[in-house]
Amino acid sequence: MRPNLSGVSRVMGRIEEIERKIRPQKDEDVLDKKKDRFVDVLETAEEKERKLPEKEKKTRHPVVPGIVSPVRTMSGGWEDHIAPLAAKYGVEEALVRAVIRMESGGQTMAVSPKGAMGLMQLMPETAGMLGVDDPFDPVQNLEGGIKYLSQLSDKYQGDLVKALAAYNAGPGRVDSYGGVPPFAETQRYVKNVLSMYRKNSGSDD
Template sequence: MRPGLLLGTMLLLCGSTAEANIYAYTDSSGVVHLTNVPGGNDRYRMVMRTPKMAVAMARADFNQVARAHYQALIRAAASRYGVSPALVNAVISAESGYNAGAVSPKGAVGLMQLIPATADRFGVANSFSPADNINGGTAYLAHLLRVFSGDLKLAVAAYNAGSKAVIQAGYHIPPFAETQAYVPRVLAYYRQYLNSGGKAGGLNPQAVAQAAPQLIQVSNP
């Protein structure tokens, strides 16, 4: 594992403006496993005590190599479904921080954090595949934009809470704390990507951190 990628992964494991110790072990195949919740697994040893920092900053800085690597897939899917690449990048930034292996406690998977039902609905065979995940997530975004007549806020809210919740809220952002925080966070990323000419590498992490700090969800070890 390269030092830059190792640091990016460690940052991803940090809690919002809180300290989090990082634990690691190397398996018999030479794969390095990292976690901030060793859960009593005696194979893990603490390798880093992280400083306090804004999680949105950590998320924005995570694995810039991966972010650049996925741009061709993002542009292709965005063109296929008529969605702005800046919006796809914004959702990926908020959902997974460009971590294709991300799994949430609720079972959402991959770059765009697709739940199994959504993955099945949009023909995603493997949610851990960046190409499949981006294609399915972008198709879902295009569908939501059609459902809500191009209203970006409502489409983003529905991506997080579901279309039914938005409709039941009278076509407003549902009164869920997670969704109320999620929508401005995605829109902050979206504005940043638009201002950088659609290039994900042009993101200003400080501006996003100030706009909408949040917790990062990580999978259990």
């Protein structure tokens, strides 16, 4: 005689029904916990930011719009090449550091929406003109960018404002306007680089 399993089937069916009702709630609980943990992380990060000394907040590199690269900070071995390359091309080290910070924040693989690449954000045609084969090689990029700054400084007879404006907007636009072009981005760029340069060189009280 076969055992009567109808009662067992009903019990199992009831258990499954209960589990179906409970499972979504468990999933929601897990999601809520994940959300809580994420919020905690954000709050912790914001709290750390608030506790940073004002001086450190000011010297942190600005966010560069359009950067699509892994973060590589200003602590790479390439920094050792800044001083000798700056001396080679007659450009102040403090100025080079200010341009790097403004251009890429020290990210060696930085790429802008316009296609500028590397530490000193060289455009492909500029990189080629300067003999830079690999714009993402930090030392090549450094030498190319520093050489370009030197060339611009010579072109504008040491006028740093015009040289920086040309580095950002191109010498053609600077020549066309007879100075800093009336572009908000370029005007902001020149102002910020000069400010960082003065801090780096110790000439800003």
